[in-house]
Amino acid sequence: MTIKDKIQKDKLPKHIAIIMDGNGRWAAKQGNQRIFGHEHGVESVRSTVEGATEIGIQYLTLYAFSTENWSRPHDEVNALMGLLVQAINDETEKLKEQNVRLTMIGDFASLPKDVQTKLNWSINELSKCTGLTLVLALSYSSKWEITEAIKKIAQDVKDDKLQIDNIDKDILDNYLATVGIPDPELLIRTSGENRISNFLLWQIAYSEFYFTPVLWPDFRKENLYEAICDYQNRERRFGKTSQQLVS
Template sequence: MKEVSENKNIPKHIAIIMDGNGRWATKKGAMRIFGHRNATKAVREAIEGANSLGVKYLTLFSFSTENWSRPKAEVDALMELFVRTMSDELPMLMDGNYKLESIGNVESLPPSAYETLKRVEKTTSKNTGLKVILALSYSGHWELTNAAKHIAQKVSEGKLNVADITEKVMASHLETANYPDPELMVRTSGEYRISNFLLWQLAYTEMYFTPVLWPDFRREHLFAAISDYQSRERRFGKTGEQVKS
């Protein structure tokens, strides 16, 4: 495995689809929630690994709008686990100077989960280090639909002209309006799809897929993804010759 060059093109924003908890548990003959419970170390490793290289934003796809359709027992257990994990990991966030933020329809979370999320966000709000962004009750379709509604509302109120709707205006109405688009997206578990995640923002993002199941993910796996990213040429529609010149 190539080593990460700390002086070369470290992505400012990395997004991760944390996949494979259920399969990890199944392989061990346990219930799916066992996999979710054992994913905390992977989250911590990703956060600390990203921070050690100077990454500024780390977005973690934690719970999609589609996940609400899973068996109620699993969803309830996930929400209970979320509350406990947020409380347990708050000291780590404070010690590391990490700022926790969230995107998605978080108001749809159960009251205990929503209140815990907001408490941790408020407690870490003055931290100045890596921003850890949790995508909760989130999907790209939901985000784009929501943005379109807000833009349409402004048009109907005469606050915005149709002719003035640009890509910049659209981006400003997304959940990620205050963040740069990710340069690198990592998905674990060997699946090759983006699963309705950051559909607008990933337009020119470099993608890295690994067969490692999320509970087994460690900082060396993150470093492998970053090393691979550093070997790529990002052209944004230009030719290779144009980029080199």
């Protein structure tokens, strides 16, 4: 029996989010520059998306580039942006064959114009797909997202479009970048780091965390399946007791 065969199809998480970490360390182990790890990380994305579609995951969010990543060396950022354009160009047709819809969350305006153009093209090309929704988190951070949401709420209050007393968690959900996307039930982080790195802080309030020592360029669909099996063996209580769940 393979690890895939152990997955309970009736207990799949609807949404999985992944912090793809370890490209630089993987490249260093190979005696290469960091971009070498990023290049090989594309194959990990390909395998993970394929694995998610095979078992019927509905949403997959990949943390590809944070707002803090802009402070990395200029050459690395430029290489990453170029790699992103190339990957979008190379992978869109395959994603269409897999019936994968593409969307993004993050500060779109901060991305280089060629990246914006390619993203818009790919999102439009895949807009009629009805399978997995692949969410790319680009130039994204939770602090940026929540700050932007507060600005929009403040403006709507100022314009008398929203009453302060009506603001609750559901209202805030509608102002976040992830509006219309369910909160992730499972958050995976690769490379052995045990932190969240400013990712989906509002949305992961009740997510299950799975930390693996596998560096991202070595991550494959089988690693995704292992994480899902681990998730399915957990008890999700949402503040209740085990006895209440049984009842």
